[in-house]
Amino acid sequence: MAFFDSKGNLLKRLYPYSQTLDNYSTRLSGFITSGDENQCWFSPPYCDTIYSINGHDITPKYIFNFADKSVPLNVKLKKNSGWDLDNYAYLTESFVKLKDCFLFTYYNNQRLHHVLYDEQNGRMFRFNDASDDYLKQLVKSGVAFYKNDDTFALYVNAARINYLLENKVLDMNSLEKNCPELYSCLININYSSNKNPLLIYFSLNKAFPN
Numbered sequence: 001m002a003f004f005d006s007k008g009n010l011l012k013r014l015y016p017y018s019q020t021l022d023n024y025s026t027r028l029s030g031f032i033t034s035g036d037e038n039q040c041w042f043s044p045p046y047c048d049t050i051y052s053i054n055g056h057d058i059t060p061k062y063i064f065n066f067a068d069k070s071v072p073l074n075v076k077l078k079k080n081s082g083w084d085l086d087n088y089a090y091l092t093e094s095f096v097k098l099k100d101c102f103l104f105t106y107y108n109n110q111r112l113h114h115v116l117y118d119e120q121n122g123r124m125f126r127f128n129d130a131s132d133d134y135l136k137q138l139v140k141s142g143v144a145f146y147k148n149d150d151t152f153a154l155y156v157n158a159a160r161i162n163y164l165l166e167n168k169v170l171d172m173n174s175l176e177k178n179c180p181e182l183y184s185c186l187i188n189i190n191y192s193s194n195k196n197p198l199l200i201y202f203s204l205n206k207a208f209p210n
Contacts, residue, residue, distance in 0.1 A: 001032065001042055003056045012056045015044045029090050029107070035097045035146045046071040046080075046090040050104075062102075064091065069108065086110050098204060099149035114140050116204075134174035137164055138200065147201060154200045161186065161198055 003011040030045035032053075040053040041061075048066050051058035069089035078084075089108035096103045101118045114127040114136075127136040141164060142156035164170050165186065176183040182200065189196075 001044075001058070014058060029092050031091075031093045031095060033095055033146075039097070041095055041097060043091050043095065046076050046085065046088070048090065050091065050095060064106065066090070066106075066108070094144055096144045096146050096152045098146070098152060101204060103144050103152060112140075134171040134178060135202075137169050139202075142198075142200075151201050151203045154202060156198045156200070158195050158197055 001014045003013075005011055030043055030047065032040065032042050034040045042051045042053055042058055043049065048064045048070050049060050050062040052061040066089040069087070071085065071088045071090050075085070075088070085107070089106060092105045092107055092112060094103070094105040094114075100120045101116060103114070103116050105112050105114050107113075116125045116127070117123070118125075127133065127140055138156060139154060141160045142154040145153045145155065147153045170186070172183065172187070175186070185198070
């Protein structure tokens with residue numbers, strides 16, 4: 001992470017990371033992302049911590065307990081392929097902070113886990129555990145971005161939507177019943193030839209029901 005002034009002069013550098021270590025797995029992990037206009041978040045590659053960016057400094061905000069699966073420092077400093085880290089756990093590139101909850105992904109047990117965490121009551125919902133959630137495959141297939149304190153935007157590319165439809169991964173009956181406009185959009189657009197992505201807004205006025 002590097003901080004520059006308006007003229008492009010380097011002011012400060014944190015967590016220097018050699019370009020010689022760059023590969024697919026480092027691009028899957030680590031992120032710098034923004035929330036509202038006053039907040040940015042940072043997590044270095046293969047990390048268990050999300051930092052709040054304040055001015056030219058960072059402060060640990062969320063620490064995830066991966067226990068003995070956290071990636072050791074000596075492993076982080078090696079050039080790793082994805083296979084080298086199969087036995088470890090770490091945060092990946094997706095993190096969206098809303099007012100009372102946040103959406104994030106992490107890697108563990110050789111798979112990605114998509115999680116919604118409610119800060120108000122400390123409850124965590126993993127989309128992988130939702131056998132009857134008709135939206136989970138879309139959420140797991142897209143990239144989430146902050147829109148406002150109660151809403152995140154989900155970007156899903158056309159090729160992925162076409163795969164979900166052709167392989168009948170989506171629960172279209174539940175979608176038709178619960179989200180008729182989204183259902184209509186999915187069945188009326190030919191995603192096998194259309195290159196335009198799907199952009200969905202999810203409003204989470206209440207992350208979890210009582």
